[in-house]
Amino acid sequence: MQEGTPLQSRQINAELLRTILNSPKWFWIAISILGLIVLFAMAAAGIMINKGMGVTGLNRPVMWGFFITNFVFWIGISHAGVMLSAILRLSKAEWRRPATRAAEILTVFSLMTAMMMPLIHTGRPWRLVYWIYTLPFVPYDYARGIWPNVRSPLVWDPSAVYTYLTSSILFVIIALVPDFAVLRDRTTGMSNRIYGMLAMGWQGNPRQWKLQIIAGVLLSALILPVFVSVHSIVSWDFGMAVSVKSWHSTIFAPYFVVGAVHSGVSAVAFVLIILRYIYGWQNYIRHEHIDALGRLLIVVATGWFYFLVMEIIFGIYGREADEIAVRSLQFTVNPWAIWMLIFVVITYFLPVAIWLSKTGRRNLWIMSFACISVNIGMWLERFLIIVPGLARKQLLTFDWYTYRPSAIEWILVGGTFAMVSMLMLFIARVVPLIPLYDIKEAEILRTSIKIGRVSVPATFRED
Amino acid sequence: MAASEIHGHGQHAGMWVFPDATVISQDISAKTRSMPKPFTIALAVTGILFILGVVGFVARAADSGFDEIAPWGYYMAMFSMVFMVTSAAPLAAVAFRFTKSHWRRPLSRVSELFSIIGILNVAMFIPLMLVLPSLDNPAGVVEGQLELRRTIWIEGPIGAPLAWDFLGVLFLALTSMAILWVSAMPDMAESRDTATGFRGWVYRRLSSNWYGTKRQWNAQKAGLALLGAFYFMIMIFVHFEISSDYAQSLIPGWKDSIFPVIYSVTSIQMALGAILITMFIMRRWGGYEGYYGKAPFWSASKVLLGVTLLWIYHLFAFFITFWYGRMEVEQNIIKYLITDTYAIVFLVNLVFTFVAPFVILIWNPVRRSAWGPSLAGLLALIGGLAFNIRIFVGSANAAPGAKLYDSFMEHVPAPVYPDVWDVFMVIGGISAAIFIYLAASKLLPLLSLWEVKEGTMYQKWGKLFRGEYLILAKPE
Numbered sequence: 001m002q003e004g005t006p007l008q009s010r011q012i013n014a015e016l017l018r019t020i021l022n023s024p025k026w027f028w029i030a031i032s033i034l035g036l037i038v039l040f041a042m043a044a045a046g047i048m049i050n051k052g053m054g055v056t057g058l059n060r061p062v063m064w065g066f067f068i069t070n071f072v073f074w075i076g077i078s079h080a081g082v083m084l085s086a087i088l089r090l091s092k093a094e095w096r097r098p099a100t101r102a103a104e105i106l107t108v109f110s111l112m113t114a115m116m117m118p119l120i121h122t123g124r125p126w127r128l129v130y131w132i133y134t135l136p137f138v139p140y141d142y143a144r145g146i147w148p149n150v151r152s153p154l155v156w157d158p159s160a161v162y163t164y165l166t167s168s169i170l171f172v173i174i175a176l177v178p179d180f181a182v183l184r185d186r187t188t189g190m191s192n193r194i195y196g197m198l199a200m201g202w203q204g205n206p207r208q209w210k211l212q213i214i215a216g217v218l219l220s221a222l223i224l225p226v227f228v229s230v231h232s233i234v235s236w237d238f239g240m241a242v243s244v245k246s247w248h249s250t251i252f253a254p255y256f257v258v259g260a261v262h263s264g265v266s267a268v269a270f271v272l273i274i275l276r277y278i279y280g281w282q283n284y285i286r287h288e289h290i291d292a293l294g295r296l297l298i299v300v301a302t303g304w305f306y307f308l309v310m311e312i313i314f315g316i317y318g319r320e321a322d323e324i325a326v327r328s329l330q331f332t333v334n335p336w337a338i339w340m341l342i343f344v345v346i347t348y349f350l351p352v353a354i355w356l357s358k359t360g361r362r363n364l365w366i367m368s369f370a371c372i373s374v375n376i377g378m379w380l381e382r383f384l385i386i387v388p389g390l391a392r393k394q395l396l397t398f399d400w401y402t403y404r405p406s407a408i409e410w411i412l413v414g415g416t417f418a419m420v421s422m423l424m425l426f427i428a429r430v431v432p433l434i435p436l437y438d439i440k441e442a443e444i445l446r447t448s449i450k451i452g453r454v455s456v457p458a459t460f461r462e463d
Numbered sequence: 464m465a466a467s468e469i470h471g472h473g474q475h476a477g478m479w480v481f482p483d484a485t486v487i488s489q490d491i492s493a494k495t496r497s498m499p500k501p502f503t504i505a506l507a508v509t510g511i512l513f514i515l516g517v518v519g520f521v522a523r524a525a526d527s528g529f530d531e532i533a534p535w536g537y538y539m540a541m542f543s544m545v546f547m548v549t550s551a552a553p554l555a556a557v558a559f560r561f562t563k564s565h566w567r568r569p570l571s572r573v574s575e576l577f578s579i580i581g582i583l584n585v586a587m588f589i590p591l592m593l594v595l596p597s598l599d600n601p602a603g604v605v606e607g608q609l610e611l612r613r614t615i616w617i618e619g620p621i622g623a624p625l626a627w628d629f630l631g632v633l634f635l636a637l638t639s640m641a642i643l644w645v646s647a648m649p650d651m652a653e654s655r656d657t658a659t660g661f662r663g664w665v666y667r668r669l670s671s672n673w674y675g676t677k678r679q680w681n682a683q684k685a686g687l688a689l690l691g692a693f694y695f696m697i698m699i700f701v702h703f704e705i706s707s708d709y710a711q712s713l714i715p716g717w718k719d720s721i722f723p724v725i726y727s728v729t730s731i732q733m734a735l736g737a738i739l740i741t742m743f744i745m746r747r748w749g750g751y752e753g754y755y756g757k758a759p760f761w762s763a764s765k766v767l768l769g770v771t772l773l774w775i776y777h778l779f780a781f782f783i784t785f786w787y788g789r790m791e792v793e794q795n796i797i798k799y800l801i802t803d804t805y806a807i808v809f810l811v812n813l814v815f816t817f818v819a820p821f822v823i824l825i826w827n828p829v830r831r832s833a834w835g836p837s838l839a840g841l842l843a844l845i846g847g848l849a850f851n852i853r854i855f856v857g858s859a860n861a862a863p864g865a866k867l868y869d870s871f872m873e874h875v876p877a878p879v880y881p882d883v884w885d886v887f888m889v890i891g892g893i894s895a896a897i898f899i900y901l902a903a904s905k906l907l908p909l910l911s912l913w914e915v916k917e918g919t920m921y922q923k924w925g926k927l928f929r930g931e932y933l934i935l936a937k938p939e
Contacts, residue, residue, distance in 0.1 A: 250785070252780075253784075254721065254777060317615055317617070318718040319609060449936040456921065460925065
C-alpha cells in the first residue's frame with residue numbers, strides 16, 4: 001500500500017520543518033483563542049477552589065462526575081501513542097510512519113491533562129502533599145493510618161500513570177533525536193544551541209542509528225506492559241468497588257484498555273486529518289494512511305463492542321436485584337436510556353458503518369466525523385459507567401440522587417480540550433509532528449514488483 | 464521435494480523459501496497420495512485409541528446414564544479441548560488473510576483442514592445436550608436458591624440453552640467447512656482431471672464449476688472474506704455459549720464477565736500451537752521443508768507470544784477483581800478453581816499455558832527456529848488440557864443435584880479424579896480428532912497451492928545498497 005509520488009530527502013526536510021522554521025499567520029490567532037479558553041477554565045478552577053466543591057453538581061451519592069469522566073477519557077486518548085508507535089513498530093506496519101510522532105505527543109499531553117483532573121476533583125489540590133509525604137508538620141499521614149490507603153486502587157493510579165508518562169516522554173525523545181539534529185543544522189542562535197543540546201551529539205553514523213533503533217524497539221516492548229497496566233488500573237478504580245453495583249466486573253480491565261485504544265486511535269486519525277489540512281502535508285498524510293487507520297479501527301471497535309456486550313450481559317446474568325436496578329436505570333429510565341442509545345450508536349454502529357466502506361475511509365470529512373463521533377461516544381461511555389452506578393441507591397448509602405453538571409464543570413472540561421489543542425499547536429512549532437527520518441527510511445525501502453503488466457507497490461524488509 | 468530457492472544467510476538462513484511454481488502441484492499431489500509407513504502407523508494407533516474412547520464412552524453411559532452431569536466432567540473437558548483447538552484453528556487462515564500477511568501462505572491449509580474435525584465436534588456435543596441440567600429449579604422457589612439458575616439466556620428464551628448451543632456448534636462446523644471448500648476449490652480443480660478414486664470423485668464434485676476466470680477468483684476472495692468475518696463472529700459467540708452454559712453457569716455464584724474472553728484466548732493459543740506442531744511434523748518428517756520456511760514459524764510465534772501474554776493478563780484481571788473484592792462467593796471460587804481444590808491442575812495450566820511458552824518465546828533466536836514455536840505450541844496444548852480439566856471437571860462437580868440452584872457456592876467441594884473410563888474418553892476423543900485430521904490430509908494437500916503460488920509472485924529477493932533483502936509486495 002503505497003500511494004503518492006516518491007519524495008526526495010531535501011523536499012521532506014523543507015516541507016516537514018516548515019511549521020518550525022516559518023510559522024503560519026493563523027498560528028498566533030489560534031493560540032490566542034485557545035489560550036483564552038484555557039484561562040477561562042483556570043478561572044473556573046480558581047472559583048471552585050475558592051468557593052468549594054459546592055459550585056459543582058457533585059453531591060451525595062454522586063461524588064464522581066465530569067472530572068473523573070474527563071480523567072478516564074484523557075487517559076484513554078493517551079493509549080493511541082503506544083498503539084500506533086510501539087505495536088505498529090513491532091509489527092512493522094509501514095503505514096504507521098506519519099502517525100507515530102503525533103500519536104506519541106498526543107499521549108504525553110493527554111496524560112498530563114488527565115492527571116490534572118483528579119487534582120481538580122479533590123477540591124483542595126494542595127492536599128496532595130498528604131498523599132505523597134509523611135511530614136511532621138502535616139496533620140494526616142500514613143503513620144496515623146487515617147489517609148490515604150496505599151492499598152487502594154486510587155493510589156495505584158498515579159504510580160501507573162506517572163510511569164506511563166515518564167516512559168512516553170522518553171519514547172518521544174528517543175525518536176526525536178535524529179530530527180533534533182536536522183533542526184540543529186538548520187537553525188541559528190539560541191535555537192541552534194537548544195536543538196544541539198537535545199540532539200546529544202547526533203551525527204547519524206551507523207553506530208548511532210543502530211543504538212537508536214535498538215532503543216526504539218526495546219522501549220516499544222517495555223512500554224507495552226505499562227500501556228496495558230495504565231488503563232487496567234484506571235478500570236480497577238471502579239472494578240474493585242464491590243459496593244457500587246455495575247462496577248465490580250472482571251472484564252473492566254481489557255474493556256477499558258480496548259476502549260482507550262478505540263478513542264485514542266480515532267483521536268489520532270482526526271489529528272492527522274487536521275495536520276494534513278492546516279500544514280498542507282498531503283504528500284505525507286495520505287488517504288492510504290487514514291484508510292489503514294480506519295481498517296484498524298474496525299477491528300478495535302468490534303473488539304470493544306464485544307467487551308461492552310459481555311459487560312452488560314454479565315451484569316444482568318448475576319440476577320442481583322441491586323445490579324439489575326442499576327442496569328434498568330441505564331437502559332430504561334430517561335435521560336440515561338437515551339444517552340445509552342446515543343452512546344452505542346455513535347461509538348460503534350455509525351463509525352463502523354462508515355469504516356466498512358472504502359469511500360468512507362478515504363473521505364477525510366467523513367472520517368473526521370466518524371472519529372469525533374467515537375470520541376464523543378467514548379466520553380459518554382465513561383460518564384454512563386460512573387454516574388448511573390453512583391446515582392442508584394446502593395447498599396450502605398442513605399440517599400440517592402441524580403447528577404447535573406454545573407457550568408464550572410462544563411468550562412473545566414472544555415478547557416482541557418482547548419489545552420491539549422493549544423499544546424499540540426505549540427509543539428508543532430518546536431518539533432516536526434511527522435518524523436523526518438521515518439519518512440526518509442520509508443522512501444528508501446519503497447520499491448515495486450512487476451507482475452505481468454502491473455507494477456505492484458512493495459517494500460524492502462530488513463528481516 | 465520441489466525445487467525451492469532457500470534464501471537468507473546467518474540468522475536468516477532458511478527463513479524464506481520460494482517454491483518453484485511450475486512443479487509444486489505435481490510434488491504436493493504426490494505427497495498427498497503417498498502413504499508412508501510412519502503415517503500408516505499413526506493412523507492405526509489413533510484409530511485404535513479412537514475405538515478405546517468409544518468404549519470408554521459406552522461404559523460411562525452404561526455406568527452413569529445421562530441424568531447427572533457430574534460423571535461427564537472429563538468428557539466435557541475432552542470435548543472442550545478438541546472443540547477449542549479445532550474451532551479456532553481455521554481462524555489463523557482467516558485472520559492472516561485479512562491482514563494480507565505473506566507468511567501465512569504455507570500455514571493456511573494446515574489451519575483450514577482442522578475444519579473437518581467440526582463433524583466430530585457436532586457428534587460429541589450431542590451427549591452433552593443430554594446431561595446439561597435444566598435452567599428451571601425443579602424444586603421451584605426455595606429459600607437461598609434461585610428459581611431459574613444464572614444463565615446467559617436471561618429469561619430462558621425458546622430452545623435455550625440446548626437448541627442455541629447445538630445450532631452454534633453446527634453452524635460453526637458448517638461455516639469452517641465452507642471456508643475450507645471455497646479456499647481449496649482452485650487446488651481441487653487443478654487436480655480433478657488427474658486425481659483418481661475417491662479423491663478424484665470428491666475433487667470433481669466439489670470443484671466442477673471452477674475454471675479460474677477472473678470473476679471466479681474475485682468471487683472466491685470476496686467469499687473467503689465474508690465467510691471469514693462470519694466465522695469469526697460465530698466462533699466468538701459459540702465460545703461464549705459453551706464457556707457460560709457448560710462452565711460458569713454450573714458453579715453457583717460464579718459471575719465472571721471475562722471468562723468467555725479467557726476461553727477464546729486459550730482456544731486461539733491452543734489452535735496456534737496445534738498448527739505449529741502440525742507444520743513442524745510435516746516439515747521434519749513429511750517432506751515439506753521446501754514449502755514451510757522458518758518465516759511462518761517466526762511470525763506465528765510472535766502472535767503466539769502475544770496471545771500467551773493476553774492469557775495471563777485476562778487471568779490476572781479475573782483474579783485481582785475476585786481477590787480484591789473479598790466477597791465470600793468470590794473467595795470460594797478462587798479456592799475451588801485456583802488455590803485449593805484444583806490447585807495442582809491450575810499450576811500445570813499456568814506453567815504450560817503461560818510460564819513455559821513465555822520463557823521459550825521471548826528469545827528471538829528460538830522464535831526464528833521451527834522447533835521453538837512448535838515446542839511452545841505443544842506446551843500450550845498441555846496447558847490447555849489442564850485448563851479444560853480445571854474448568855469443566857470443576858463446573859460439572861461444583862454443585863451436585865439441587866445445590867446447582869444455590870445463590871452462591873457456600874462450601875468448596877473436593878476434587879474429582881478421573882476413573883479408567885474418563886481416561887479412555889479423554890485419550891480417545893483427542894485421538895479421534897488426530898485420526899480425522901490425518902485422514903483428511905490424504906484428501907486435501909497440506910499446502911494451499913494457489914496461495915503459495917500467488918505468494919511467489921509477491922515476494923522476491925532484491926538488492927538494496929550492499930545487502931540482499933526480502934521484498935514484499937502488497938497489492939491494494
